[in-house]
Amino acid sequence: MESKSGKFILGILIIFLFKVAIADNMRDTKPHEVKISVLK
Secondary structure, eight states: OHHHHHHHHHHHHHHHHHHHHHHHHOSSSOHHHHHHHHHO
8 A cells, every 4th residue: 555655656756747848848749749749
């Protein structure tokens, strides 16, 4: 239980930081294109 919830929280933090990094590095690209690239 604890390890699973810990991995889930870490996953959310990594995804959040990744999205923030993309937003900072790729402000010229459209949000839709960024979301599609992240999902793939």
